[in-house]
Amino acid sequence: MEDILGRLMNFASVWSVRLTGTKQAILCQPSQAGWRAISFNRLKSGLSVQSVSIDPKNASTLKLSQPGVLLLPRSHYFIRRLTVPKADPDQTRTMLRLEAQGLLGLEQNGLEIGYLPVAENAGSNSFELYLARQSVLEKLVGELRSLGVTIDCVLPSAVAWGAVLRACPNLDMLVVAIGSSEYEAVVPMSDGSGFAVRAIPASQLNAGLAECVRLARQSISQADRALKVGLLGPVELGGNIAGLTFEDVLVGRWPEQSACLSDQAEAPLLACGLAMGYPDQQVGLSDANLLPARIRRGLQIRTLWQRLAASAALVAVGLALAGGALNLSARAHERELANIQSQLDGIGSTGRVIGRQIQQLRLARQATEGTRNFLMLLDDLEAVTPKGISYSRVELDSAGAVSLQGQADSLSLPFLLPQRLQRRPNLEQVLLRDAAQVKRSGGSEIEFYIEGLLKRERRDGSYGI
Amino acid sequence: MVFDIRDDCRRQVILGLMGVFLLAFGMTQWLVLPSWDRFKSSRSALEDRQVELARLRSNIAVAAQVGKAHASLPAQAWRVQDDEEALSYLLVNVESAARSSDLSLVNARPLPVKTEPDHRTYRVRIVLSGRLEQIVRFVDRITSGDALVGLDGFTLRGEQGENKTEATFEIVMIRLRGLDRAGSTTQPTATEDSDEP
Secondary structure (H helix, E strand, C coil), rough: HHHHHHHHHCHHHHHHHCCCCCCCEEEEECCEEEEEEEEEECCEEEEEEEEECCCCCHHHHCCCCCEEEEEHHHHHHHEEEHHHECCHHHHHHHHHHHHHHHCCCCCCCCCEEEEEEEEEECEEEEEEEEEEHHHHHHHHHHHHCCCCCEEEEEEEEEHHHHHHHHCCCCCCCEEECCCCCCEEEEECCCCCCEEEEEEEEEHHHHHHHHHHHHHHHCCCCCCCCCCEEEEEECCCCCCCCEEEEEEHHHHHHHHHHHHHHHHHHHHHHHHHHHHHHHCCCCCCCHHCCCCCCHHHHHHHHHHHHHHHHHHHHHHHHHHHHHHHHCCCCCHHHHHHHHHHHHHHHHHHHHHHHHHHHHHHHHHHHHHHHHHHHHHHHHHHHHHHCCCCCCEEEEECCCCCEEEEEEEEEECCCHHHHHHHHHHCCCEEEEEEEEEEEECCCCCCEEEEEEEEECCHHHHCCCCCC | CCCCCCHHHHHHHHHHHHHHHHHHHHHHHHHHHHHHHHHHHHHHHHHHHHHHHHHHHHHHHHHHHHHHHHHHHHHHHHHHHHHHHHHHHHHHHHHHHHHCCCCCEEEEEEEEEEECEEEEEEEEEEEECCCHHHHHHHHHHHCCCCCCCEEEEEEECCCCCCHHHHHHEEEEEEEEECCCCCCCCCCCCCCCCCCCC
């Protein structure tokens, strides 16, 4: 029972069920121009992607069952790297939370953490920690809910851009446009353990980019070659930066989906969704999810109740079907019964009279059976009895047991009788029970005692009619 | 007070599971079990009626044969008499058959009358003495009369020094009730229903 409850209440399990197996997912991102959203829909013919307009006017149409994922911009969360001793996965979140509070001096409540493992050492694990204020997250999620989108996962942008860079191994770094006033630059770490993500205001794009290029060059072995920079969204560079070549990530990797895009500002969402495999997968969602605990609890409870309601519905439907099937069968029986009853009403009295006549005939036959048995037994005895044997007592009782008592001239003669009687068609189980020499006044003689049974059909009187 | 999400969930899960179990129990109790009982009783009734219908059909199939055989039963089989009269009738027949077969009737004892819905059975135990062929003749005479008379067991014992046999017979007479030879129902009289001999 404890195990079942544990499984039912496992957070990761709740997320997995919510996100995997669904055919739709909606990916949202806040920007200064408002909300941007892309809907991923898995059809039989393939993946369908379309822009979704999130505003109060079409809120009712968005209240769908698809899980919503909020892509959190870099400016809304911190990233820290922490190394903690190896521990049970359930304890890792608590340990990381305590470490983060100690290091950053943040208050215990009001902080939401997500993490991804980046390196495994002997005795310890390194994690990339994402920290965001619950108040900020609740505000964003609440705003989306009021617009008709239920958010199941708040995904730090670092996780999404990491997935995009991993999907494009030819790129050295990535520049993503978040709306029109902010950019995010993604650079592989020099130790190869992950990516550094920096938020760059639009006004400082070139300077920020130059700094990122410097970092990126540290992580590549051929320092003098041109860096290949992937661009997502409308990136407007103020001038040329030497030693860089640019490539549109969508056009380079997902040209077909890129062609469907009506607004280049949605390119980051599309690339993120494609790289992470929406709606089929949920890479890193359970641990990196920054959804506030209060909302998570509400979702979890809602999911649990949905499961219980589904179970109850299944049980009810199953039992109702069973009851219905039984009632239908009973009704069919009753119809058949009524049909038979009408036939019985037609032939019942005649048939029953004949039945009683048959019964009376049986009685009459049984009455005359005893006479036949008597004559048959006398016939059999006359036929099989050898010279030198006489009977002093012949008995046939009402149960069909035959007993013969008699005398013989020699001891061998009584031993012949059972076999001979057994061969007759009317007797069975004939046994010589006793044969002995008895002294009489005039000498001695052999006395014997034989038992047998009338055959069953004769005993029962059940043969013929 | 520290609120533990897992405890709250556990309570809700337990509540939910109890709800599901209660629903299942209620539906089983008030829907499935009554349906099952109805199904069982209707199936059982149907099987009984099918057997009865088959029996009646087989009866009707042999109606002509049965009617012929039934009409050939002796008229005395339906004679309505009280038990003393019936036993007396049987004993008179026994004496008459013994006399005509040159047998001496050593002993005769009536046994309790057995009553069944369709018939009554009268029994007498008699002891006769004579030669074997006379005994066979007696049996032939007593069982070939107007009444339904038969033997329900016998003992033959040779008598010492003479060529005689002592025979003990349990003689049975059956009186049918309920249907006459034409197959119509007869009303038993008050005395007929008495079980006392």
